[in-house]
Amino acid sequence: MSSKTEKLLSLLDGQPVIPVLKIEEAAHAVPLARALAKGGLRVIEITLRTGVALESIRRVIGEVEDAVVGAGTILDARQFEEAAHAGSKFIVSPGVTRELLAAAGDSPVPLLPGAITPGEIMMAREAGLDFLKFFPAEQAGGAAFLKALASPFAGIRFCPTGGITTANARDYLGLPNVICVGGSWVAPDAMVKAGDWAGIEKLAREAAGMK
Numbered sequence: 001m002s003s004k005t006e007k008l009l010s011l012l013d014g015q016p017v018i019p020v021l022k023i024e025e026a027a028h029a030v031p032l033a034r035a036l037a038k039g040g041l042r043v044i045e046i047t048l049r050t051g052v053a054l055e056s057i058r059r060v061i062g063e064v065e066d067a068v069v070g071a072g073t074i075l076d077a078r079q080f081e082e083a084a085h086a087g088s089k090f091i092v093s094p095g096v097t098r099e100l101l102a103a104a105g106d107s108p109v110p111l112l113p114g115a116i117t118p119g120e121i122m123m124a125r126e127a128g129l130d131f132l133k134f135f136p137a138e139q140a141g142g143a144a145f146l147k148a149l150a151s152p153f154a155g156i157r158f159c160p161t162g163g164i165t166t167a168n169a170r171d172y173l174g175l176p177n178v179i180c181v182g183g184s185w186v187a188p189d190a191m192v193k194a195g196d197w198a199g200i201e202k203l204a205r206e207a208a209g210m211k
């Protein structure tokens, strides 16, 4: 196992589900992260899919002591640098590129890159990465596909993300090559918009108890 994977696994600390968050209003970031942490999901991924993502990352780091904040939807080296500079503890990307792998190689911040095909997995492996995001999990072939990757890629472990809910999370978490899953279901847009933090805490508690 690479030392950066060890670092990432120690941040995860056995948490079975990483909430994937798309924050539309910076004011939601802190109460949302608090609700998730209270429910047992301290490690969160804030995606760079909105204009307030970096500001949200900074706010949560500054105000929610027990949160462990990563940045998601990182597409290139520039975004990697911005997210790392904002204080992200880990970086998640939907796929692998040479540019991103080089940026990650130069940084102490661990990268969890997306990979689906054997070729993509081998590219990440060559860069020394052995913990990958399997994205989009359900759409690409689901738990059966991931299970088939276990024999040729014995040393590689995954965080499946995409189309995962309470209904199928356990299908993935039961596989020997899965460490955790990612998903947006623990923070539905409507609940965030309505400020239903108690409801989100409840969803988080259910997810945190999954392994």
Ligand SMILES: O=C(O)C(=O)C[C@H](O)[C@H](O)COP(=O)(O)O
Residues within 6 Å of the ligand: 020, 047, 049, 072, 073, 074, 092, 093, 094, 135, 161, 162, 163, 164, 182, 183, 184, 185
């Ligand atoms: O932007 C990214 O980096 C992503 O990871 C894309 C998706 O938002 C997540 O995979 C969550 O997917 P759902 O749980 O199906 O909503």
